[in-house]
Amino acid sequence: MTMPKIPDCDRCSLYAHNPHLICAVHPDGVETDKCLDFRPDPNAHIEEKWSPQGYSWCAIRCSETYINRGIEHISKVIHSG
Numbered sequence: 772m773t774m775p776k777i778p779d780c781d782r783c784s785l786y787a788h789n790p791h792l793i794c795a796v797h798p799d800g801v802e803t804d805k806c807l808d809f810r811p812d813p814n815a816h817i818e819e820k821w822s823p824q825g826y827s828w829c830a831i832r833c834s835e836t837y838i839n840r841g842i843e844h845i846s847k848v849i850h851s852g
Contacts, residue, residue: 777800777806779806783810784812784813796808
């Protein structure tokens with residue numbers, strides 16, 4: 772049984788970006804979670820996943836405690852000027 776698409780497909784130069792064709796080498800997808808024919812696409816957009824030191828992420832937004840601390844710090848810096 773083949774898989775429709777694995778996460779590496781989006782970053783592969785062989786990926787067809789077509790809902791009916793996965794890639795030129797594996798039109799129906801691969802049978803495992805890794806593809807032996809993976810070729811990194813130098814033009815693929817790679818999403819950076821980072822945060823400033825001391826911050827934490829809950830779902831898609833930054834922890835409110837750290838945001839408030841950051842705002843308080845910025846306020847102190849501005850007003851101590």
